[in-house]
Amino acid sequence: MKTLGLGAASLALPGFLKAADRSESKPNIILIMADDLGYSDIGCYGGEIRTLNLDALAAGGMRFTQFYNCAKCSPTRATLLTGQYDQAVGQKNLEHGVTFAEVLRPAGYRTIISGKWHQQPLPTTRGFDRYYGLADGCCNYWNPGIEARPGEPKPGRKIAGPRRWAIEGESIMGYTPEDKNFYTTDAFADYAIARLEEYKNETKPFLLYLPQTAPHYPLHAWPEDISRYRGKYKTGWDILRRQRYKRQIEIGMFDPKYEMSPRDERVPSWDSLSESEKDQADLKMAVYAAMIDRMDQAIGRVFAKVKEIGKWENTLILFLADNGGCPETPDTTPNIPPGPVESYRSVGPEWANASNTPYRKYKSTDYEGGNCTPFIAYWPGVIKPGSKTDQVGHIIDIMPTFMEVAGAEYPGRIENGKLKPLAGKSLLPIFQGKQRKQHDVLYWQFGKAKAVRTGDWKLVKYGDADWELYDLDKDRTELNNLASQHPQKVKKMAGMWEDWWKNCRK
Known part of the structure; x- marks a missing residue:
């Protein structure tokens, strides 16, 4: 989409001129979004899952306790990309807005995306120089296509038709990688690392957008990652919720004056299950935890590359989730245990309720369990290490934040469409330890x-x-x-x- 002219919107952002006139170089930006991750799943938000890299990011940066998404995959992505509510911008085609890539590229940024894209036009038509990933809602982690690789069973699927994959500007309907060690989370990191290596000698800053598919169903994970958690969830979801709530209080991420919500009415007590049912439930949660663990490992590999090429100290990194834990149950292979390529299973409302500790409800609702997300911000020399904030933020604030730190401008108009104004406001004052005027x-x-x-x-x-x-x-x-x-x-x-x-x- 062509943007025409420069509007006054950028100049209305708090601190915009100061940010634009700074003598230091513009920061690199890494934006990471998990898919269907519950509020308490990662370690620095009270979880027991091994997320060493995200925990280290939080220790060196800032955690928000009241940050919001749109409670659903595609709406969150439309809002995040444009700084407008998805209902106004056009969720599918973004026809009334511009993406942060379309704003940052004219400001001198190399723009890269690796991962999930849930809008209709491909990213390479909306400001991104390079793209690799799933241009759809969800897919088989081992084999996103329809056909089986030689010597393997057919991939488990939610729907009969193919999922859209894309490499650069080319859509592929039914992408079956030849590599039997293919796994989407690893592949997204591999592509990001390859692009960082390719552009390491450029003087221009980079924007790297890493929208993950993990831990969205189907439940697929490497056996060695699953083994780290198998058996650890046989204490059940009731005890897990209490443990996470207690840990959230201990690490200062939740005020003990607030009660934990009761077990959701859809969820039976753990003690009512048979031993066989408990074992099956333990396996589901072990695979789910393994998916998050592997996502954190992949993020760590990307971080290591950024450090290797000498870009770490001037990089702003943000991490969040697109919505709360997911209660949906598209278990199309009920007789195949979760984990391998031929399976298609989900974690269900029982463990999703635990993932969203201490809140009520789930993805697709606008209770806190659906729309309140972990949010970590890291920026050496700007954000105080180990800080926390109760100030309210929303994903409509991401675009204005990028504009302010990059000295970028919002266009005055777009070709063949009505450009609507930004809805959010920059998070930079909060990053700097100041009190921002709230929404x-x-x-x-x-x-x-x-x-x-x-x-x-x-x-x-x-x-x-x-x-x-x-x-x-x-x-x-x-x-x-x-x-x-x-x-x-x-x-x-x-x-x-x-x-x-x-x-x-x-």
Whole structure:
């Protein structure tokens, strides 16, 4: 998409001129997004899964306790890429916006993406120089195609038709790699490392976007990674939730004044399961944990390459997830255990409920369990190591942040379309240890889910149920519905949501 002219939007960003006029070189940027990762899955957010590289990133950077996504894969990606709500920008085609790659490339950046792309136009048509990965929703980790490799069973699948893969600007419908050691998480890292090596002598900064498919179903992982966790989850999801909640409090990532949410009503007690059922459930969670472990290993390999080429000290790194843990159960191979290429299994609501500790609900809902994500920011010399913040952030803030740190400008208009303004504001003041003026209001919608947050008040609903009202300052886990006590506030906030929804269509 062609961008035409330079608008005033960039100059309205807090600190923009200061950022644009800085004498130091522009930072490299690495943006990593996990897929269907629960709030408590990684170690630095209370999890027991081995995530040494992400934990080290958090120790050297900043962790947010109130950072939000859009609670669903494709909407989150549209919003993240453009700095606009997906309902306004056009979730599928991004027709009313520009991507951060389209903004950063004119500012002198080499733009690379390796991983999952969930929009219709390929990244190479939307500002990215190079691309490799899944241009679809999900795929078999061992074999994204339809046909089996020689000597292997057919890959387990969710749907009969092919998933779209892409290499640079070419779409491939049914991508079956020849290498029997192919595994998507490893392949995404390999491509990123190869591009870093290719461009290591360039003087221009790089933007590397690494949207993972892990740990989204299907449950596929290397046997050596699975063995690290097999048997460790036989204590069950009830004890795991309590352990994670306790650890979150111990490491300062959750205030003990907030109760942990009760076990979700869809989930049976662990003790009600037979020994055989417990063993099968343990295997599912062991594979899920192994997928996260392998993702962290892959991230570590990319980090090692950045250090090797001497770019680490001038690199801003952000890590987040696209939504909360996933309760969906597309188990198309129920008689094949999770792990190998021929299987297609999911972790289900039981372990997803534990993944989202201490919050309620899941992906595709706008309760905290669906839309509150881990968010780590690392930038040597700018972000104080080991810091935490309770300031509220949202993925609409990523584009303005990149613009400010890069001295980039938002275009005045786009060819053949209506360019809508940015919805977010830069996170740089928070990174610098300052108090940022908070958002006046934040909105959510996906399918049957709706929510609006203003200050500490959050109004949320799902389907035909009534609006629910929570005071997040006193009730982060959304246990005490105050709607009946504050009917006027409910009416006002519901009206704000309706007005926003109508304006998105204009």
